[in-house]
Amino acid sequence: MGPFESSLLSELSLLEKQGLRRSLRVVESSRGTLITIAGRELVNFSSNDYLGLASHPEIASAMAEAAQRWGAGSTASRLICGTGAEHAALEEEIAAAKGTEAALVFSTGVAAATGTIPALVGRGDVVILDKLAHACLIDGVHASGAKMRVFPHNDLAKLESHLKWARETHPKGRTLIVTESVFSMDGDLAPLREIVELKDRHGAILFLDEAHAVGVRGRGAQGLAGELGLADRIEIQMGTLGKALGVSGGYIAGSRTLIDFLINRARSFIFSTAPSPAIAAASRASLRIVQSPEGDALRTRLQENLSLFAAAMKAKLPQSAIMPLILGGEEQALSEAARLQEAGFFVPAIRYPTVPRKTARLRITLSAAQSHEQIRRLAEAIQENAKG
Ligand SMILES: *Cc1c(COP(=O)(O)O)cnc(C)c1O
Numbered sequence: 001m002g003p004f005e006s007s008l009l010s011e012l013s014l015l016e017k018q019g020l021r022r023s024l025r026v027v028e029s030s031r032g033t034l035i036t037i038a039g040r041e042l043v044n045f046s047s048n049d050y051l052g053l054a055s056h057p058e059i060a061s062a063m064a065e066a067a068q069r070w071g072a073g074s075t076a077s078r079l080i081c082g083t084g085a086e087h088a089a090l091e092e093e094i095a096a097a098k099g100t101e102a103a104l105v106f107s108t109g110v111a112a113a114t115g116t117i118p119a120l121v122g123r124g125d126v127v128i129l130d131k132l133a134h135a136c137l138i139d140g141v142h143a144s145g146a147k148m149r150v151f152p153h154n155d156l157a158k159l160e161s162h163l164k165w166a167r168e169t170h171p172k173g174r175t176l177i178v179t180e181s182v183f184s185m186d187g188d189l190a191p192l193r194e195i196v197e198l199k200d201r202h203g204a205i206l207f208l209d210e211a212h213a214v215g216v217r218g219r220g221a222q223g224l225a226g227e228l229g230l231a232d233r234i235e236i237q238m239g240t241l242g243k244a245l246g247v248s249g250g251y252i253a254g255s256r257t258l259i260d261f262l263i264n265r266a267r268s269f270i271f272s273t274a275p276s277p278a279i280a281a282a283s284r285a286s287l288r289i290v291q292s293p294e295g296d297a298l299r300t301r302l303q304e305n306l307s308l309f310a311a312a313m314k315a316k317l318p319q320s321a322i323m324p325l326i327l328g329g330e331e332q333a334l335s336e337a338a339r340l341q342e343a344g345f346f347v348p349a350i351r352y353p354t355v356p357r358k359t360a361r362l363r364i365t366l367s368a369a370q371s372h373e374q375i376r377r378l379a380e381a382i383q384e385n386a387k388g
Pocket of ligand 1: 108109110111113134136180184209211212240241242248249250
């Protein structure tokens with residue numbers, strides 16, 4: 001082995017010692033809420049498929065039909081010849097669902113964030129970020145070259161003091177607040193109304209990542225911004241098509257001018273092959289279902305499951321489909337995950353750097369697709385482990 005590989009190996013073994021090494025697990029089969037890993041069928045409590053749409057037959061058919069009609073690939077970037085009728089229609093439908101003038105689809109949510117933030121701010125500007133913001137938001141800020149200020153999670157007083165600081169020190173620059181509506185690893189909500197008030201009062205703009213809110217909060221695909229009637233006061237609404245919508249891709253929704261600007265300036269959009277037309281068609285089908293009475297029924301079902309699980313765990317009703325069980329140490333989280341796997345459940349241990357040190361946890365996600373029986377059994381297994 002050469003010096004290059006051996007230096008990589010020594011970093012890997014350090015991660016191993018710290019309980020932070022990760023490896024891939026192959027899902028050998030997947031059928032609804034059941035997944036097979038290492039030959040064992042487990043009930044899945046780890047996916048972001050909150051409404052069970054990833055395996056919805058109508059969405060799969062829309063994808064297959066579009067692939068038959070358009071072929072597998074989009075053949076080029078969106079600005080060359082990669083924008084098909086499916087992409088254009090999807091963007092109109094997202095804008096309508098979000099209550100904005102326009103929307104722009106990226107190949108992933110990560111691409112939406114890392115392309116949009118540096119397009120909007122740079123040197124001379126300030127970005128103020130929630131401490132628990134997703135890695136792609138942080139990466140977007142780093143790539144932008146803007147000054148970054150972080151506020152403790154949901155701490156409005158500290159946010160306001162950063163806003164004042166930004167205006168004093170960068171009077172000519174833009175000030176951008178970046179936060180999530182439903183936090184991905186904690187499942188709690190941002191105090192969005194208050195953040196919008198502060199933003200307006202201090203002449204800032206807001207980038208809101210609704211990755212875990214769309215399809216779960218609000219009607220249809222509104223997210224929290226729509227639920228609170230704040231959609232028209234938020235400059236940049238971001239989301240993903242890969243979580244509750246069950247497909248893949250990311251988007252930005254906002255004014256026509258914002259979208260026209262991003263088409264010209266967001267590098268992850270300009271220099272990347274367009275998502276396959278089949279993905280756009282599947283996303284359209286999913287969006288249709290999410291906004292239909294069937295979507296309402298799925299959300300009701302998800303709420304029932306959340307209430308059931310919270311009651312069984314003697315916990316507060318969660319504000320989203322994400323229920324973290326914070327254990328602290330990495331080893332503790334790993335061994336608890338292993339014990340649950342032994343009992344037939346797939347619940348992943350989430351460790352640093354996905355979450356802060358000493359807050360390793362099980363991230364339990366609920367879905368409309370899970371049965372009451374599966375949920376009761378998981379709660380029992382967790383409580384049994386707690387006793388033992
Ligand atoms: C998953 C996630 C993203 C990235 O979206 P993808 O479509 O998976 O790339 C962005 N922000 C948050 C908060 C997320 O949880």
